[in-house]
């Protein structure tokens with residue numbers, strides 16, 4: 316007997332994101348810009364926020380509606396989401412991309428200061444919680460939505476950066492992803508995560524890469540199936556997939572976009 320495992324007709328080749336409202340946090344970063352641009356190219360209405368003025372200018376230059384928000388302020392995070400929903404008559408997709416290492420490098424754990432710990436938990440975990448909580452209210456009212464959390468390989472194993480709070484926060488963000496997927500699935504809201512491998516996006520990642528030296532760099536690349544580092548566009552394409560109806564039955568998952576790390 317022939318079994319048919321798909322419903323006909325198949326969806327169009329491109330994910331149907333035209334006209335959808337999308338919020339991208341940390342829009343001024345390399346990933347944020349690439350993600351915002353990719354959604355915009357699909358005809359989506361893209362809204363971005365960042366704390367850095369230079370990043371906001373870069374996003375505005377490609378036509379993204381963006382505002383300065385310090386996501387350590389949870390009320391400001393909620394207000395940004397509510398303002399988008401009011402303007403766009405709802406919010407379809409949230410990409411929690413803000414985060415990073417805030418200029419930090421590895422420090423011995425015994426001498427780690429509270430302020431250095433707190434800021435990384437705030438920007439990588441608490442911000443995503445505050446934005447997701449606000450977004451969920453609008454998505455639940457519409458009966459659909461998608462949240463994509465930009466985690467890291469550091470959500471799955473020890474971080475190459477050696478930064479304890481970064482690793483802990485990204486593990487926490489993965490836990491939030493899995494928990495929310497179960498709570499929000501019945502309301503039509505999917506929640507997924509991406510684990511990028513190392514991508515040279517700015518000073519912090521370039522410094523990290525340079526510090527390895529040629530031998531360690533070669534060893535890292537030898538452990539990557541595709542034998543290259545990733546690009547911001549690699550991350551953007553995976554984000555589009557998880558946000559779109561192509562991933563309509565995918566939730567609670569973490570997708571490694573790392574070229575196949577051994």
Ligand SMILES: NC(=O)c1ccc[n+]([C@@H]2O[C@H](COP(=O)([O-])OP(=O)(O)OC[C@H]3O[C@@H](n4cnc5c(N)ncnc54)[C@H](O)[C@@H]3O)[C@@H](O)[C@H]2O)c1
Nearest residue numbers: 341344345346366385386412413414415467511513514516
């Ligand atoms: N580049 C990599 O190799 C890599 C690998 C894995 C995960 N990631 C994650 O991808 C995301 C983007 O990384 P990236 O490398 O493009 O640049 P990045 O790490 O510099 O991006 C962080 C962005 O978040 C913004 N941000 C920080 N604090 C904020 C705050 N309080 N309020 C609002 N915005 C704030 C920054 O201004 C910046 O635009 C981050 O979450 C990062 O942790 C990056």
